[in-house]
Amino acid sequence: MAKGLRYKAVIMYDGTQFSGFxxxxxxxxxxxELERALAELAKGVKVRVHGAGRTDAGVHSRGQIIHFDFPFEIDPEGLMIGMNAKTTAEITISNLIRVDDSFHARYMAKGKKYSYRVHNNRFKDPFLRHYSYHHRYPMNKAKVEHALERLTGTHDFTSFASTHSDKEDKIRTIYKASVEVNEETGEWIFTFTGNGFLYNMIRIIIGTLLQVADGRREPEEITTIIAKKERESAGPTASPVGLCMEEVYYTLKDIPGFE
Amino acid sequence: MAKGLRYKAVIMYDGTQFSGFxxxxxxxxxxxELERALAELAKGVKVRVHGAGRTDAGVHSRGQIIHFDFPFEIDPEGLMIGMNAKTTAEITISNLIRVDDSFHARYMAKGKKYSYRVHNNRFKDPFLRHYSYHHRYPMNKAKVEHALERLTGTHDFTSFASTHSDKEDKIRTIYKASVEVNEETGEWIFTFTGNGFLYNMIRIIIGTLLQVADGRREPEEITTIIAKKERESAGPTASPVGLCMEEVYYTLKDIPGFE
Structure with a gap:
């Protein structure tokens, strides 16, 4: 593993055909895939890629951040073009810059934004099937917004974490949780910003919100679920297809909802 | 092949993984795929599906119209649910009704609407790669609109037809040709309505319009290309990925742009 100049890049990917990040x-x-491309560009020298966060199979990204040390002197512009040329069309490197050796994509991240898309139509949309979860039952926006309010803030999110989560401390802050509904297309876009998310946290939140949306639970139950601190009290883990890592923040004041 | 009650359906499909319609x-x-599903629902009786138009491999549809004769008495609602259950997620039957035996999806079509999507960004977007053609060179909207005006109307479109077109009469009317540009996402959505389109006609029009858009040709050349009546005078056949059959019209006055 060579020590070289450090680069930071923004990575978009369609996670459909990947076994995660x-x-x-x-x-x-x-x-x-990124390490294979970088090794080719580095004449066979192995380059280790560090991502801001892991994403599961089927989960997408428009703003994953990576850093890596490249063994040779190379212009960031040329390196970005080279990486885009060497990677599959499922991945796009949309920005690449030189950074100080002290930068670390994961350890220095102060927060993240994720979106989760649901299409609330009668039938699954063939064009959305890999990027938006299909939920056919009528959904109530006021109830969902009430539930989102109860999720916002600093809580112990044990109830909304996979039992496979390896984090001891389950206290996290959701700065902002919102939903936008396009009545014409039937699309619901949920957005969450927070200082960090536990394993499967957003998918379990969505699995629970869909129960609130279609009337299987009341929004007030969110408070009880949080208080219980047990995974079984929340809803199921929603499908990965609707989930997308949108942005990673390295300064607290950049996070929407942070005061 | 059984003779039965006739049904008309609206079919959406993601054409990426199909060898055409x-x-x-x-x-x-x-x-x-539709005939396989219908045969299952018809207890093994073969049901022939007639489409309003053929689409090539990779071409999509939001509004393909089909008709077929189903051998048994069946409620349209139940048949639609059954077809959606038996077909792959790439296909959605979004509407299904009983029609008179005289209805024919292809012969009675009076016009069609197609869209063609282009994303004019620096790098190919992983989420659009199957649904929108990537063109990286700067595109001039005023020039494209000028060219679209010259294409509108009744012309001999020989120059814009594949040499494999089996239609003798190459005269067609484009009622409306327009483009909408989303400056934020870089997406250009072209829309064409007409009384019929020759084989590859829209893809050749787009291949030529992209040359106009990025300055390789002047919009005025469209008139010369039409007049020449030879395929070589127009631009290349654009990729199928951006093309989508949007609507089929069975009444002239329903066609946008028809007067």
Missing amino acids: QVQPDQRTVQG | QVQPDQRTVQG
């Missing part, structure tokens, strides 16, 4: 033996992953 | 031996096609 992180390298795994014998699996096709985003990190694996 | 029309049945072909050993190929995965939309018509083949």
Whole structure:
């Protein structure tokens, strides 16, 4: 592993055909694809990619941040063009800059924004099927907004974390949780900003919000669920297809909703 | 082939993984998939599907119209639900009604609307790659609109037809040709309505319009190209990925731009 100049890049990807972001033996992953491309550009020298966060199979990104050390002197512009040329069309490097050696994509992240898309139509839309979860039952926006209010703030999110979460401390802050509804297309776009999200946290939140939306639960239950601190009290883990990492923040004041 | 009650349906499909609409031996096609589903629902009786138009491999639809004769008495609502259940997620039957036996999806069509999407960004967008053609060179909207005006109306479109077109009469009317540009996302959505389109006509029009858009040709050349009546005078056939059949009209006065 060579030590070289450090670069920071913004990575968009369609996660449909990947086994998630992180390298795994014998699996096709985003990190694996990026490292393969970088090794080619680095004449065979292995380059380790560090992402701001892991995303699961099927989860997308418009704003994943990575850093890596490239072993040779290279112009960021040329490196970005080279990486786009060497990676599959499912991945786009939309920005690439030189950064100080002290920058770390994961350790220095102060917050993230995720979106989750649902299409609330009678039938699944063939054009949205990989990017938006299909929920056919009528959804009540006022109830969902009431539930989102109860989720906002600093809470112990144990009830909304996978039991496989390896984080001891389950206290996180959601700065902003909102939903925009396009009545014409039936699309609901949920957006969450926070200082960090536990494993599967947004998918479990969505699984629970859909129960609130279609009347299987009342919005007030969110407070009870949080208080219980047990995974079984919340709803199911929603499908990965609607989830997208939108942005990573390295300064607290940049996070929408942070005061 | 049983004679039964006639049904008309609206079919949406993501054409990415299909070898086009029309049945072909050993190929995965939309018509083949619909006929397979209908045969299952008809207890093994073969049901022939007639589409309003053929679409090539990679071309999409939000409004393809089909008709077919179903051998048994069946409620349209139940048939629609059954077809959606039996077909792949790439296909959605969004509407289905009983029609008179005299209805024919292709012969009675009076016009069609197609869209063609282009994203004019620096890098290909991973989320648009199957639904929008990527063109990286700066595009001039005023020039494109000038060219679209010259295409509108009744012309001999020989120059804009594939040499494999089997239609003798190459005279067609474009009632309306327009483009909408989203400056924020870089998306250009072209829309064409007409009384009929020759084989590859819209893709050749787009291949030529992109040359006008980025300055390789002047908009005035459209008139010369039409007059020449030879395929070589127009631009290349643009990729199928941006093309989508949007609507089929069975009454002239329903066609946008028809007076």
